[in-house]
Amino acid sequence: MPELETSAIVLRRSNYRDWDRMLTLFSPDYGLIDAVARGIRRPSARIRTAGEPFAAGQAALVVSGGRATLSGFELTEGFYPLREDYGRLTLAAYALNACGRVIQPSAPDPELFALLLGTLGRLAYTDRDGDELLARFLLTMMRGEGIAPTVRVCAKCGKDITDDVPAAGLRVSVPEGGICCGACAPYGRRVRAETLEWLRAAERAELDDVLPPFVSGAGDLLRVFFEGYGGRPRTSPRRG
Numbered sequence: 001m002p003e004l005e006t007s008a009i010v011l012r013r014s015n016y017r018d019w020d021r022m023l024t025l026f027s028p029d030y031g032l033i034d035a036v037a038r039g040i041r042r043p044s045a046r047i048r049t050a051g052e053p054f055a056a057g058q059a060a061l062v063v064s065g066g067r068a069t070l071s072g073f074e075l076t077e078g079f080y081p082l083r084e085d086y087g088r089l090t091l092a093a094y095a096l097n098a099c100g101r102v103i104q105p106s107a108p109d110p111e112l113f114a115l116l117l118g119t120l121g122r123l124a125y126t127d128r129d130g131d132e133l134l135a136r137f138l139l140t141m142m143r144g145e146g147i148a149p150t151v152r153v154c155a156k157c158g159k160d161i162t163d164d165v166p167a168a169g170l171r172v173s174v175p176e177g178g179i180c181c182g183a184c185a186p187y188g189r190r191v192r193a194e195t196l197e198w199l200r201a202a203e204r205a206e207l208d209d210v211l212p213p214f215v216s217g218a219g220d221l222l223r224v225f226f227e228g229y230g231g232r233p234r235t236s237p238r239r240g
């Protein structure tokens with residue numbers, strides 16, 4: 001039986017039989033992996049550290065008949081401080097679930113994996129603004145997946161809108177995939193100049209780059225676009 005070893009983080013888990021769990025793992029090398037974790041709920045289980053979301057480490061998996069079974073797990077990071085702050089835990093869970101929606105089985109995504117771990121680490125171990133961290137995570141993830149909202153040209157007609165600040169006529173259009181000029185989207189939510197400024201600055205920034213002051217409208221806008229995107233359909237039938 002082929003065995004594979006990979007870094008992984010637990011995205012989801014569900015109980016299964018008396019002592020087992022189904023785990024959904026995100027591996028930078030193999031993308032989404034649904035794995036059975038036999039006996040993981042026994043106190044003596046060697047793999048028990050893999051039992052909860054946010055557990056990150058080295059996983060060993062046995063693959064047989066198209067089914068993966070977790071045979072070993074060495075925890076390197078559990079992001080435990082998140083459990084002590086409900087607000088940050090909620091933001092971290094959003095990032096985790098977002099990855100579960102965009103990654104696919106057998107589709108490596110090391111950039112997104114690194115981004116997720118970097119974001120969770122900063123949420124758990126720094127006092128940086130959590131809403132801003134999640135917004136940076138979402139924007140970078142959406143850019144990597146090719147689903148980020150346009151913020152420099154009208155999403156419909158392609159007209160340059162970078163000089164159109166204070167953005168009086170610009171509006172948000174989820175169906176068009178970004179910010180639209182007033183002619184293309186006469187109705188809908190207007191975009192504030194500060195929101196657009198932050199999004200444009202954050203678009204190509206790393207997690208620790210200095211940006212203009214964060215505006216919550218930018219975070220809200222990114223969530224609206226991400227939730228409107230809906231995610232590609234999962235191809236794996238073995239959802240736990």
Ligand SMILES: [Zn+2]
Binds near residue numbers: 155159182
């Ligand atoms: Zn337009």
